[in-house]
Amino acid sequence: MDLTVITTYRCNSHCSMCYIWKYPTDPGEEVNAEDLKKLPGGFDNLNITGGEPTLRKDLPDLVETLHPKARILEISSNGLHAERLEPIIKKYPQTKVRFSLEGFDDTNNRIRGEQDGFKKKVAGMMRLKELGGQDLGFGAVIQDDNITEVVDLYKFAQEKDVEFATSTLHNAFQFHKNDNVMYDRMKVAREVEKLITEMLKTNKVKNWFRAYLNLGLIENILGHDRLIPCTAGKDFAFIDPWCDVYACNVRPDLLLGNLRRQSWDEIMNSPKSREIRDKVKACKQNCWMVTTARTAMRNPVVPQLPKAKPFWWVVVNKARATLGMPIPFQKYVDYGVVVKDDDVPKREHFLDNKQVKRRKQTAEETHYSFVGEYFNR
Ligand code: SF4
Numbered sequence: 001m002d003l004t005v006i007t008t009y010r011c012n013s014h015c016s017m018c019y020i021w022k023y024p025t026d027p028g029e030e031v032n033a034e035d036l037k038k039l040p041g042g043f044d045n046l047n048i049t050g051g052e053p054t055l056r057k058d059l060p061d062l063v064e065t066l067h068p069k070a071r072i073l074e075i076s077s078n079g080l081h082a083e084r085l086e087p088i089i090k091k092y093p094q095t096k097v098r099f100s101l102e103g104f105d106d107t108n109n110r111i112r113g114e115q116d117g118f119k120k121k122v123a124g125m126m127r128l129k130e131l132g133g134q135d136l137g138f139g140a141v142i143q144d145d146n147i148t149e150v151v152d153l154y155k156f157a158q159e160k161d162v163e164f165a166t167s168t169l170h171n172a173f174q175f176h177k178n179d180n181v182m183y184d185r186m187k188v189a190r191e192v193e194k195l196i197t198e199m200l201k202t203n204k205v206k207n208w209f210r211a212y213l214n215l216g217l218i219e220n221i222l223g224h225d226r227l228i229p230c231t232a233g234k235d236f237a238f239i240d241p242w243c244d245v246y247a248c249n250v251r252p253d254l255l256l257g258n259l260r261r262q263s264w265d266e267i268m269n270s271p272k273s274r275e276i277r278d279k280v281k282a283c284k285q286n287c288w289m290v291t292t293a294r295t296a297m298r299n300p301v302v303p304q305l306p307k308a309k310p311f312w313w314v315v316v317n318k319a320r321a322t323l324g325m326p327i328p329f330q331k332y333v334d335y336g337v338v339v340k341d342d343d344v345p346k347r348e349h350f351l352d353n354k355q356v357k358r359r360k361q362t363a364e365e366t367h368y369s370f371v372g373e374y375f376n377r
Helices: 059-069 082-091 105-112 117-130 147-159 185-201 205-222 264-269 271-281 290-297 308-322
Strands: 002-006 043-049 070-077 096-100 135-142 163-168 236-239 244-246 255-258
Touching: 002 290, 043 059, 059 070, 059 082, 070 082, 082 096, 082 117, 096 117, 105 117, 117 135, 135 147, 147 163, 147 185, 163 205, 185 205, 185 308, 205 290, 205 308, 236 290, 255 264, 255 271, 264 271
Parallel strands: 002 043, 002 236, 043 070, 070 096, 096 135, 135 163
Antiparallel strands: 236 244, 244 255
């Protein structure tokens, strides 16, 4: 099972597609090492994220607690304070680190509301590499504003000898917004094809399966059904800063329990959890987030291996790429069916964010003030 721990909703980026930064948590209320000690061992990918996890002064303690419980311990960061990860990488060089990077220079800064973000992240990443980091990389959220740079960004990561992961726009209670919709679905989807082709040309197995993940992104972008059904709540869970455990970070009604008040066993084996897993099976949201897409792709018996569907897709299309043949996207994706959106309003950007009001969220109050239909289609 994979687990994501949202260590804080404080964030020093100001993204246009995620408003976590407008709703910071109180550091005194945030999930701590004592809470996390209650987790069992044996997680597959255990992701420490936020908000921005490097804003946690006790991040090294959280890592100490979680490291023995995971096959892969991941830290997802904006990379603006890479120096805070240096002691962690020195001690645990195999820690997976991903920095969010939405494009080169101005593109990244505009989407993420960051000053000089691109340069800081790249310099920080190279420093972690010098220190011996073994699983470092960038992650980009594919959207209209960066789609023309995505292939070059991928090549840039390759030149720097680091990984490159992609996701795309989603609406979720965690993000406090539901206007994350493409302006031009077809254009973005066609550009993702180029990235897939590049990934299949490499000799890295990870990239070949990322190519399949990106095929899922095309389906998602066009508004089609998921490539593989979601298994959230069984193969994936999400802990928020108040220790509430959810099946996923999109639907706030999929609340499984609370790690401060209950044991992990109670949470995962309660009648409520069984009910929620049934809701997941019937879920109509059309998500393809890396968390629940990656887990859905895994073989249920040997999680290090893929299910048959992605496996054979990769075998066939890697062979095509090797022989210089085009990937027959039309065979996999029905481009004749594209969800039509009414005029999608342009997302706001926050490079100059000083006037933007923040509203602290507390455990006592309703945490997720944005009431809306978190719809992904
Ligand atoms: S498909 Fe449904 S249950 Fe699965 S991640 Fe999306 S919203 Fe959550």
